[in-house]
Amino acid sequence: MIKKYSVKINQKVHQVEADENMPLLWVLRDILGMEGTKYGCGVGSCGACTVHLNGQAVRSCQLPISALAGTEITTIEGLSAKGDHPVQKAWIAEDVAQCGYCQSGQIMSAAALLKNNPNPTEEDIENFMTGNICRCGTYTRIKKAIQLAATK
Amino acid sequence: MKKTDSNLSRRSFLKVSSLSGGGMMLGISWFASAKPVESLGELNIEPVWQEVTSFVKIASDNSIKIFSPNPEFGQNVMTSLPMLIAEELDVDWKQVEVEQGNYDPKAFPRQFTGGSQGIRMAWKQLRTVGSAARQMILTAASQAWNLPVTELTTANGMVTHAFSGKSETYGIFAAAAAKLPVPKDIVLKGNQSFRLIGTPQKNVVAPKIVQGKPLFGMDYREAGMLYAMTERPPAFGMQLKSFDATAAKKMPGIVDIFQIKVYNDDHKFAGFDTRAFNEVIAIVGKSTWDVMNARKKLKAVWEVAPEKKEMGQNGQERTIPAGLESTKKHYAQMLEMDKKPGKIERRDGDPEKAFAEAKHVIERTFTAPFLAHNIMEPTNTFAHFVGDKVRFVAPIQIPDFMVPSMVARLGIPKENISIELARMGGGFGRRAYGHYMIEAALISKQVNAPIKLIYTREDDVSGGTYRPMYQLTYRAAFDENKKLIAFHAKGGGVPESPLHANRFPAGAIDNYLAESWVIPSNITIAAFRAPRSNFNAAAEQSFLDEISEYMGKDPIAFRLELLQRAKDNPVGKTNDYDASRYMGVLELVREKSGWGKPENAGKKRGVSAYFCHNSYAAQVIDLRVKGDQVTVDQVTTALDCGVVVNPEGAKNMAEGAAIDGIGNALFGQLTLTEGRTDQRNFDTYRMIRHNEAPKKIDVHFVKNEIDPTGLGEPPFPPIFGAVANALYKATGKRFYQQPFAKQLS
């Protein structure tokens, strides 16, 4: 059923009209035109759509708009004003990206990891990041970038 | 206020007319067309861009814009191709801004992503582009200063007259240079003079990628755009009988639902026209979610399709068999085919006699399933059909392949097709098959609106074009001294054979036989990061490992011995590899991995080497196995791809190839039951994940002055063999069937 919702994304409140089951992923991409958050699987298995919900990494393809009342969402567009979050800078320093499609999700996962665990072990990184697939195979660079960001 | 300038812009075609050692003379033929020069901003204080050639624009403030012609899918040509131009243009890389060129065969002679040929084909061509523009700047400076060109030098985007101390930016001369005729003969730098080529440079698009900027086809949107999906048969071997869209059309946001036919019945199929299903139902609506929901209400009736014929462009008819195929049955059929005589592809010496007289024969059969591409960005395209023109924003590897098919299907001239090349979220061969562009155009035409066609992940996995299923049986014959006297390779697949009859170890063994066979199928296949090679390397390199063990030889020493033979006294004249370069990567990987060194004695390691796409790669992998868990400690890669343009990007490619290869070797499989794929999304299709990636990857390049050869594909195939060989060390078991992890539990 189509309803009116107000959602707080990147510190700004947006009013949207959408089907109650519409996942946040499609609200962001199709309604709000914020396309940094990517569609990869729609079933919570690839991590391409990762955003922060109250600071925690979540898969936006699994989050219906009706469940967002009172929450704060951060997307890749809101991670930093100028693309200078330590994780983003580390991603550039380690030249991580190949095609780049998975990287918004990888970066959002990594940022959430470091927020809750500022000095992760290699194993912490591997375990936390396991939900984010990269077909191009940039995993070793991602790990190095997270380790670099952790020193900042 | 828009400033216009009447300069002629130069649309160029470059042709290498003659090549000689040392400085290279390259002839150029240029095409000119009048086009106003682009100006930025409102007032004249903004830089004014001068289009010096179709590849190079220079602004009055000395900013340099270089267009990257090839579609980008993560191979990082947007960095490495402009580096070639910037090198000869003699500008500071920091001045350069890179832009993706749109599809424009007049402006850009080669816009092709596939076969690891990007740098190889551009090596002289794009350096010529840079050199030509530099020469035009020099001529303009010499005219302005009234000084002979020979007294002027360039560096970092500056022209200098050393004698008088005069020095100015390129930007000062750009307007005059843009009016000049284009030089006919171009001299390129010698490799020793490179200042940029060979230095590690970061991906120029990285700042946008890390901010999630809308770079991909999937991200494209414009006012009034509708969203479209297609409903297709649930299984290969089925087709649409009828459908009832009454309920689906009543769903919120739905604009229209109708049937489309991708190709007409009399279509002459070109090599890259492959598509899984020809008749599909298009659902068009106001958002992706609306369309997804309406799809569920669609009542379609599917039926088993009869045998079909497709006419090829070459005049050859292809039969697509009827039936609902299953993986289990395919494996049984492949074993059957192995028993029958195959088509002889190569025969050296007298293999039959050698096998008959052999004291010992080792025979092994290797198999691999279909693989889905799993490009992270699902298939999509934006299209807007207006009148007799269509405009695309498309992720497409080789637009040139699709244009003739679009002309045939859409009935419009090729000049009426415009394609903006979107960054691709992966390709790996999948996006060389652009049927989705035709689908998008047909849908846009029907609804008379701009549309974005999107495949869901399930659509991509279950209705794709796959890496074929393969099988290879190798036989090796030995005399009483365990000397290898004959070799037999017999390979086939569903529906193509992987065999490369003239590749190693052909040429190294006196008695050699190669045979192939195929099993026709209605399951659609495509190129997939080093097609055929990615299976051959797994099979051949495991088999060589096993026979070297029987012979009591070190696996690297044994390969080198064979290659030495192929180098000194090759058997046959059609061997398609360079034995010296092959040996070079094996020697380098032996050194860099510390192969055979006492400190590595306890490691479970496997080695493998392969040649494809004009390049050579060898890998050593160290792994551990606990239960069904494989932990990869290290991969050491040695690569010979000639001169490396951007070592940073090249390393990233080679690392990715190793990870991607390990993943596909251990887990990759697409299986079918009654025509339906058993995997439909990443919850069932097992991809390699962070915790399974190697802890460390080292990449080493053979240093030489050979013009660049391929890079994207060559480091992918050998890792499959290295994984199998290391798994043997770790478990004592040989691995003949992919995916290997299945046999660990």
Ligand code: FES
């Ligand atoms: S799109 Fe949400 S996890 Fe894959």
Ligand code: FES
């Ligand atoms: S960079 Fe391409 S999927 Fe991760």
